[in-house]
Each structure stands twice: as structure tokens, then as C-alpha cells.
Amino acid sequence: xxxxSEYRDPKLARxxxxxxxxxATRRWVLxxxxxxxxxxxxxxxxxxxxxEAVEMVHGxxxxxxxxxxxQIDKALALAARPDVIFTSFxxxxxxxxxxxxxxxxxxxxxxxxxxxxxxxALELARRHPGNEVVFFAVGFExxxxxxxxxxxxxxxxxxxxxxxLVSHVTVPPAMTALLESPDNRVQGFLAAGHVCTxxxxxxxxxxxxxxxxxxxxxxxxxxxxxxxxxxxxxxLEEGRHEVENQYVRSVRRDGNQPAQDLVSQVFELVDRNWxxxxxxxxxxxxxxxxxxDFDAERRFAxxxxxxxxxxxxxxxxxxxxxxxxxxxxxFGTMCTPEHPLGAPMVSSEGACAAYYNYGRFRSAV
Amino acid sequence: xxxxxxPVPLVTTDRVQLGHGSGGKMSAALVRERFLPxxxxxxxxxxxxxxxxxxxxxTLAISTDTFVVQPLxxxxxxxxxxxxxxxVNDLAMMGARPCWLSAGFVLEEGxxxxxxxRVVLAMAEAARAAGVLLVAGDTKVVERGKADxxxxxxxxxxxxxxxxxxxxxxxxxxxxxxxxxxxxxxxIAIMTAREGLAxxxxxxxxxxxLTPLVHALRERVGDAVHxxxxxxxxxxASALNEIAATAGIGIVLEEHLLPIPGPVAAACEMLxxxxxxxxxxxxxxxxxxxAQADDAVSALRSHPLGRAATxxxxxxxxxxxxxxxxxxxxxxxxxDMLPGDQLPRIC
Numbered sequence: 001x002x003x004x005s006e007y008r009d010p011k012l013a014r015x016x017x018x019x020x021x022x023x024a025t026r027r028w029v030l031x032x033x034x035x036x037x038x039x040x041x042x043x044x045x046x047x048x049x050x051x052e053a054v055e056m057v058h059g060x061x062x063x064x065x066x067x068x069x070x071q072i073d074k075a076l077a078l079a080a081r082p083d084v085i086f087t088s089f090x091x092x093x094x095x096x097x098x099x100x101x102x103x104x105x106x107x108x109x110x111x112x113x114x115x116x117x118x119x120x121a122l123e124l125a126r127r128h129p130g131n132e133v134v135f136f137a138v139g140f141e142x143x144x145x146x147x148x149x150x151x152x153x154x155x156x157x158x159x160x161x162x163x164x165l166v167s168h169v170t171v172p173p174a175m176t177a178l179l180e181s182p183d184n185r186v187q188g189f190l191a192a193g194h195v196c197t198x199x200x201x202x203x204x205x206x207x208x209x210x211x212x213x214x215x216x217x218x219x220x221x222x223x224x225x226x227x228x229x230x231x232x233x234x235x236l237e238e239g240r241h242e243v244e245n246q247y248v249r250s251v252r253r254d255g256n257q258p259a260q261d262l263v264s265q266v267f268e269l270v271d272r273n274w275x276x277x278x279x280x281x282x283x284x285x286x287x288x289x290x291x292x293d294f295d296a297e298r299r300f301a302x303x304x305x306x307x308x309x310x311x312x313x314x315x316x317x318x319x320x321x322x323x324x325x326x327x328x329x330x331f332g333t334m335c336t337p338e339h340p341l342g343a344p345m346v347s348s349e350g351a352c353a354a355y356y357n358y359g360r361f362r363s364a365v
Numbered sequence: 366x367x368x369x370x371x372p373v374p375l376v377t378t379d380r381v382q383l384g385h386g387s388g389g390k391m392s393a394a395l396v397r398e399r400f401l402p403x404x405x406x407x408x409x410x411x412x413x414x415x416x417x418x419x420x421x422x423x424t425l426a427i428s429t430d431t432f433v434v435q436p437l438x439x440x441x442x443x444x445x446x447x448x449x450x451x452x453v454n455d456l457a458m459m460g461a462r463p464c465w466l467s468a469g470f471v472l473e474e475g476x477x478x479x480x481x482x483r484v485v486l487a488m489a490e491a492a493r494a495a496g497v498l499l500v501a502g503d504t505k506v507v508e509r510g511k512a513d514x515x516x517x518x519x520x521x522x523x524x525x526x527x528x529x530x531x532x533x534x535x536x537x538x539x540x541x542x543x544x545x546x547x548x549x550x551x552x553i554a555i556m557t558a559r560e561g562l563a564x565x566x567x568x569x570x571x572x573x574x575l576t577p578l579v580h581a582l583r584e585r586v587g588d589a590v591h592x593x594x595x596x597x598x599x600x601x602a603s604a605l606n607e608i609a610a611t612a613g614i615g616i617v618l619e620e621h622l623l624p625i626p627g628p629v630a631a632a633c634e635m636l637x638x639x640x641x642x643x644x645x646x647x648x649x650x651x652x653x654x655x656a657q658a659d660d661a662v663s664a665l666r667s668h669p670l671g672r673a674a675t676x677x678x679x680x681x682x683x684x685x686x687x688x689x690x691x692x693x694x695x696x697x698x699x700x701d702m703l704p705g706d707q708l709p710r711i712c
Contacts, residue, residue, distance in 0.1 A: 010621075011696040045696015090513055090637075094705075100456065103705075109381035116560070116636075222694060337703075357701060 007221030011364040016226035023233050024053035029185050030232055031178075031321055034140075034192035035062030035218045035350065044222050054229055057185065057321030058351035060174050060277060061192050063139040064091050065319065065342075065350045068273040071138075071167040071310050072097040076105055078134050078165060081300070085111040085128060087121040088136040095346050098307055101293055118150035118164070125154070125162035134296045137164040142194045144168050144285055145259035148266035151287070151294045163296040166287055169272055171195050172203050173283035179211045188232040190218040190225065195248035198263075200255030204243045209275050212241045219247040241305060266291055275309065275315030276342065280285040313342035318351050325355040332356060380700075386703025388598030388644075390703045413453040413532060414594070417525070426461035428452055429520040436481060437514050439558040441550070441570030442646075444515055445488030450572050450646055451493045451597065452521040458593040458649065459577045460531045461523030466492060467501035473515040474509040484515060497521065528588050531652075535591040536612040540680040541658035543651045545578050545671040546571065548601055549629040552643035557632060566628040574648030577670050582651060585664035592652035595645070599702070602641035602648055602688065606702045610686045615680035618678035618690040638707050641700060644666065652680065 013054045032038055038058045047056045058068050076097045079086035086102070093102040093112065106112040111131070115121050118135050124151050125133035137147040147164060156163040171192060178184055191204060202247035208215045214235035218228030226247040235242060246250055263285070272284025287295035297303055312330060319325035325331050325344070335341040335352055384391040388597050401409070408416050415428035432448045442450075453463040468488070492499050503675060536551065554570040556562070575595060582590050592639070593597040596604035609616050625633075625640045647670065665671030688700040 004630075008693060009692045010695070017694075043698055044692045044694055045698055046694075049694070049696050103382050103384065104380065109383045357699065 004221065007219070009222045009223065013226060015058070015149065015272070016223065016230055018025060020050060020226065021053045021229050023230065025237060027053060028206065028233055028236050029055045029057060029321075030188045030229060031057040031059045032190040032218070032225070032228075033061040033175070033263055034190075034195070034220070035065065037190060037192070037218065037225055038062070038351055038354050040220055040222060040225055042357070046222065046225060050130055050229070054233065058318070058354065059189075059321070060319040061140065061171065061195075062344065062350050063143070063168065063169070064095055064346060065344045066169060066174075066274045066277065066313070067092070067095065067138050067167045068275045068307075069097060069156055070305060070307040072101075073307045074305050075102065075136055075147040075165055075342060076100060076298060077302055077305060079105045079110045079112050080108070081110075081132075083132050085113060085124060085131045086136070087113050087115045087117050087124060087133060089116075089138070090114045091346070092136055092138060094340070096340055118147045122150045122154055122157075122159065122162055125159050126157070129161060131161060131248070132299075134300075135162070135164045137166045137168060138182055139168060140192065140195050141198045141263070142171055142192070144263045144267065145198060145256070148262045148318040151266045151291055152262060152293055155232070155291065160293070163294045163299050164287065164321065165271075165296040166267070166283035166285065169274065170269075170283055170285065171199075172207060173280050174274065174277070175204075175207055176211075177277065177280050177283075178320055179207070183320075186213070186321055188214040188236055189216070190228045190232065191215050191243075193217060193219040193224070193250060196245075196247065196255065198253045198256050198259050200253050201243050201245065201251070202253060203217050205207060208241050214241050215243045216244045217243065217247050217251050219250065237350065246316060248347045274319075276313070276319045276344070278316070314360050315344050315352070317344035325352040328352070368547060373557050378521075382657035382705070386598075387703065387706040388603055389705055390601075393557050393702075411532075413521070414488070415461065415521075416457040417459060424461075424525040426456045426459045426523040426525055427520070429518065430455060430636055431518040433513065434509075434555060435513060436558050437484065438554075439570055440567055443484050443487050443571040444517055445484035446491040447570075447572050448517040448519045448686065449488055449491035449495060449497070450574050452519040453497055454575045454595045454597075454646075454649075455519050457526065458531070458574045458595050460522075460529045460579065460583070460593070461525040462580075462591075463495060463497045463521050463523040463574075465522045465683075466497050466499045467503075467520045468499055469503045469518040470505070471512050472506045473512040473514055474506060476514055476706035481515070484517075485702050491574065495576055496532055526583070529583050529590070530588065530622065531590045531593040533592050533594065533608045533611040536608050536614055536652040537591065538614055538680050538682045539655055539693060540591055540652040541655050541676050542605070542616060542618070542678040542680065543658065543661055543665070543674060543676050544601070544624065545575070545649045545651070546647070546673045547624045547626045547629070548645065548648065549625060549633070549640035549643035550648075551597075551646040552600070553629045553632045553640075555644075562632070562635075568626070568628045568632065571645055571647035573670055573671070575647065575649050577668050578649055578665055581664045581668050581671070582653075582661055586653060586657045587659050589653055589657045590651055590661070591654070592650075593649045596648060597644050597646060600640070600642040600644055601648075602639070602652065602700045603702050605688045605700070608650075608652070611689050613685045615681040615684040615686070616678055616688045616690065617681055620690055620693050622646075622675060622677045623629060624673055624675055624677075641705055642707050655679070674691040678708070
């Protein structure tokens with residue numbers, strides 16, 4: 001397949017892996033920020049193939065995983081209302097809330113629909129004027145522009161029965177929180193290529209300088225990730241700590257300005273809870289007052305819902321890279337993809353599910 | 366792409382969910398916990414694609430299947446042709462020659478009669494092509510909103526020749542794993558039609574009767590065909606997992622050998638799906654000893670339906686019950702059964 005098979009070429013991959021091993025004089029600890037990158041690493045078995053040179057810690061960049069329990073419970077409450085058609089990306093449907101998930105709400109009669117774009121949800125609102133259509137706006141900077149566009153269009157078109165339940169988060173504050181943590185082991189980052197396609201990389205430059213960590217903006221295909229690892233390892237070996245761009249076919253230094261403008265018109269920075277990590281100041285996006293009519297939390301008064309995270313699930317330690325999923329006492333026994341205790345077991349991009357799905361073999365043989 | 370040794374169901378559920386019909390672990394749990402305890406008998410307990418019954422020196426295969434596909438008509442077929450192929454193929458996978466079929470229709474009030482005509486016509490053509498007679502039928506009509514256009518149930522009865530008894534339990538280490546054609550066409554054809562997604566090249570369903578392919582295999586390698594399976598719901602991955610568990614063997618797939626058509630791969634990339642879990646309706650997986658594998662592949666290729674037949678992996682003694690895939694660049698990963706439906710990923 002054009003534009004894909006080129007980035008999965010086995011020969012080039014082996015050459016890059018050999019180069020990474022040659023370059024590393026010791027074992028370095030790198031974190032890939034994005035869940036899509038985790039998926040590729042575990043799916044291709046890259047961490048197993050490179051184990052002697054690089055330890056990959058799977059970062060917090062899976063939007064499904066870091067959406068706090070409280071927001072899930074609000075989603076469940078909204079979806080159960082008879083007047084609401086609740087719309088969401090597919091993998092949010094299985095994320096467990098306090099007592100059920102969206103699939104179960106649907107089985108009990110709630111109108112829950114999978115959409116592929118927030119604009120599809122807006123179209124649904126246009127076609128069902130008698131219902132309230134709520135879209136679950138989760139994700140990092142990558143999904144924020146499309147979600148902002150849906151709100152902006154709703155106002156343009158005068159669609160009054162559309163709103164968004166927002167749980168947007170942003171990458172740089174999470175990276176900073178990880179680096180500030182006393183038990184941090186991460187020595188370099190593969191930054192999320194698609195986040196940077198929107199945002200560019202200027203906001204990572206002060207992070208790299210302050211914490212003296214290399215940050216390589218990296219794509220999602222096997223060769224992207226291997227090249228990103230190689231660039232990071234070379235920086236570490238040479239004692240450099242810069243922001244480098246591996247994903248040149250998609251990312252420019254300043255990112256996508258129109259997309260950023262749209263996001264800042266509709267959303268503003270807010271404090272946000274991260275599932276498993278806790279509150280991080282100014283790490284999320286919320287709907288601006290001008291667009292309050294389209295904010296499901298304001299419209300439906302679900303702000304009374306407060307939920308504490310369960311203590312048995314050690315997702316926070318996994319997301320911070322302190323604990324490998326295999327080492328969690330609940331992994332594979334109390335916590336499985338059929339019965340996830342925490343979100344990283346739900347999404348196929350979550351670190352725990354990725355290990356469960358692809359990695360079980362390693363402990364079996 | 367991705368997911369259990371631990372058969373933990375979703376313990377919190379008190380209602381039927383769509384995932385219970387996905388062909389994955391939730392489906393298996395539903396059958397195991399809700400149906401089998403009450404319906405238990407030795408024939409049912411085999412849990413093959415079709416039941417095998419001995420009657421007066423003849424071996425019969427019996428299978429039933431219900432079709433609820435939306436849209437009713439899709440590129441490459443409609444619910445009528447599918448209702449014939451699905452049941453006929455379940456018989457063929459047990460080595461039987463399909464002979465008789467019954468059909469039960471549930472029609473929704475308001476269904477356009479020309480749609481019904483096209484469905485029935487396709488059904489008749491499919492039955493003729495598969496060499497099976499439709500010998501009994503029933504029709505019910507329900508109020509608008511109580512069904513989705515047409516539901517069809519078909520039950521098939523076939524005769525199994527002597528000395529030909531493929532079954533999942535016979536798969537063994539040393540067997541080659543062969544598929545008769547490209548993977549993932551039916552599921553992607555349905556999904557693109559249902560969601561109105563447009564890709565560069567149209568994907569048509571592979572829906573077809575597999576009887577001629579089974580015949581070709583039997584003629585060439587006979588009872589060396591240890592196991593046959595049509596990987597419908599849940600796809601190739603789920604079918605192989607069931608066989609690995611039943612036979613107590615490990616299966617190793619080679620990623621670079623998997624015949625995944627470009628448009629199917631492209632659609633899966635966009636939706637975040639894995640072609641190995643996508644449904645097929647005209648594809649078979651055959652387990653044949655390595656020594657006869659080339660013969661089996663060439664037998665399949667002699668028929669137009671099987672011209673893309675190819676080996677995709679092998680059975681091993683190691684990691685019993687587990688399907689493992691060697692990735693193109695030399696890594697390995699477990700190909701597990703999914704808990705429920707594949708869900709489109711967020712990004």
C-alpha cells in the first residue's frame with residue numbers, strides 16, 4: 001500500500017535496529033508519548049527486538065486511558081437520559097465507569113452511537129431536532145481541531161440541540177509532570193507526531209532545555225519509530241538534549257496555524273484530572289464561555305457528579321512508566337480486556353491491553 | 366492486530382449486549398453459560414460448524430444459521446445469497462456435501478416487495494449453484510419496527526462421504542495452515558456499505574459456496590485434510606484460536622504470507638481494524654500435513670474461487686491454545702480472540 005508499505009520495509013527496519021544497537025553504549029530509557037506509537041511498538045515486537053539497547057516506557061498518550069472516571073460517569077449519566085443521543089468514538093464505549101460502561105447503557109435502552117467524526121454527530125443533531133445530541137469530545141491536541149470545528153459549525157448553522165462533553169488534554173503539561181516526578185526514569189521522549197502536526201514543536205523546546213532531555217517528534221509506522229529511537233539514542237550518547245523532527249512528512253515547526261486558531265476560539269486551558277495520574281494544572285481544554293450553550297456539562301448540570309479513582313488499579317504507575325503492566329498484581333488475572341479494572345486495559349492503544357494482546361506469548365514460552 | 370487464557374466474562378452485565386453476537390469471547394461465554402447447561406447432549410457437545418449424526422449407516426451433517434445483515438443488499442451479494450452460503454459452508458467444513466435446506470423468513474411490515482424479490486432470486490441462484498435443494502420454508506411478518514427488513518434462518522442437511530472427516534480436534538503439530546483466498550472482504554464490504562464510507566477501490570463480499578473447494582481438496586489429498594473452517598464472524602483470528610484451543614496445539618502465522626487485499630488493508634488502517642478479525646463468507650482455512658500442503662494448495666488453485674490460495678502458517682507443539690504471528694520485521698505477537706466487537710479507534 002502506497003505511503004504505508006514504504007514505512008514498514010523489513011530490510012530497512014533491520015538496518016535501523018542494527019544501527020540503534022551499534023550506537024547505544026548502554027541501555028537507555030525512552031518514552032513514546034502516544035498510544036498509537038505504543039500500538040506499533042508492541043504489535044511489531046520492537047521493544048523485544050531492541051531490549052538490550054532501549055527500554056521503552058509506554059506514555060500517557062492514549063486519550064481513552066487518561067479520561068478520568070468522573071468524566072466517564074458524566075457520560076454514562078447523559079447517555080441514560082431518554083432525550084439524549086450520546087455519540088462517541090468507538091473505543092470509549094467499553095471504558096468502565098463506576099458501575100457500568102456505555103455499551104451496557106445502550107443495552108438498557110440508552111441511545112449510544114459510534115461516530116467517526118464529531119461532524120457526523122452534528123449531522124445527527126440536524127436530523128433529530130427533537131433529541132439532544134451530545135458528543136464525547138476526548139483526545140489530545142490531535143482531535144481538538146475537529147471537535148472545535150463541530151462546535152463552531154453548530155453555532156454557525158444555529159443548531160441548538162448539539163453539545164459536547166469535553167475531556168480534552170494536552171501533552172506538554174503531562175510530560176512536565178512526569179519529569180517533575182521524583183521516581184522518573186525517562187531519559188528521552190518520542191513526541192507524538194500527530195499532536196505536533198497540529199501544534200508544531202516550539203512548546204517542547206523549553207521542556208527539552210529545562211530538563212535536559214532529548215525530544216524527537218516521531219511518526220507511527222515501524223520505520224518512523226525506529227528512526228525516532230535512533231535519533232534519541234544518538235542525542236543521549238552525544239550528551240545533547242534538543243527537539244528534533246523525525247516526522248518531516250507531516251510536521252512543521254509552527255504546526256497548523258488555522259487549526260490552532262480554531263481550537264483557541266472555542267476552547268481555553270483548564271485544570272484537568274488525568275485518570276491514574278491525578279490533577280495537572282492547565283493541562284486540559286474546556287469550552288469557552290462564549291460557547292457555553294454547546295457545553296454539555298453546563299447544559300445538563302452534571303457537575304454534581306464527583307467520583308474518586310479506584311485504588312486497586314495501578315494504571316497511574318503504568319502511565320508514569322514506574323510499573324510495567326506485567327508487574328501489576330492484577331494484570332491478566334483480575335484485570336483483563338473482558339473485565340478491565342482500568343482504562344489502559346480497555347483501549348487497544350492502552351499500555352496494559354497492548355501487553356496483554358501481544359505480549360502474553362513472551363511469558364508463555 | 367491485537368488481545369486470554371482467563372475466560373472471565375463481563376461479570377457486571379445483566380443484559381444482552383451486541384458484543385454477545387460478535388463471535389468473540391462474549392459469544393462463547395453466552396453459549397457456554399446460558400445454553401449448553403440446558404441443552405447438553407453428546408452430539409451438541411462436539412460444537413463443530415455442523416452436528417454429525419449417524420443414521421442407518423449414513424453420516425449426516427446438520428447446521429443452522431440466522432442472518433440479520435444490514436444493509437440487506439451489499440456489493441457482492443445480498444442477505445439471500447448469504448443465507449444459503451453461510452449454512453452450506455458450515456456443512457462443507459465438516460466434510461459433508463450439502464443436500465437440503467430449509468428457510469425461515471421474518472419480514473418487517475413495509476418491506477418493498479422488489480427487495481424481497483431480489484433476495485429470493487439471489488437465494489435460489491445460490492442454492493442452485495451450491496447443488497442444494499430448498500425443501501421447506503416458513504414466513505412470518507412482524508409490525509414495522511419489530512425487525513430490520515428481513516431476517517432469514519436457514520437449516521441445512523448434508524451427507525458426509527466415508528473416509529473424510531475433517532474436524533478441529535484433528536489439527537496437529539506439523540500441519541500447514543492454508544487459506545483459499547484473500548482475507549477480510551465480506552466484513553469490509555458490509556462496513557463500507559453500512560457506513561457510507563468510500564474508498565478508492567470497491568471491496569466486494571467474497572460470499573460464495575465453498576463446496577467445490579472442499580471437493581477439490583478431497584479429490585487430491587483425501588482424509589489428509591485434518592481440519593476445515595470457514596472464518597466468518599470473528600475472522601481468521603477467532604477461527605484459528607478456536608482450533609488451537611480444541612486441538613491443544615500452537616499456531617504460528619507469518620505476517621508476510623497473509624493475503625490481505627490492498628483496499629481491505631487500507632480500510633482497516635483508516636478504521637483501526639485488524640483484517641484478521643474481519644468476517645469472510647467465501648473463504649476456508651485448511652489444516653493439512655506439510656507433506657501434502659503443496660498438493661492441497663494446487664488443488665484449491667485449480668478452482669476459480671481458490672486461485673489465490675496460499676499457506677499462511679503452521680502448527681507447532683509449543684504454546685498450545687495460542688496463535689502467534691511473526692511480524693514482517695522479525696518480532697512476534699499473540700493473535701488472541703477479541704472480547705466482543707472490534708471498535709473503531711479514536712485516532
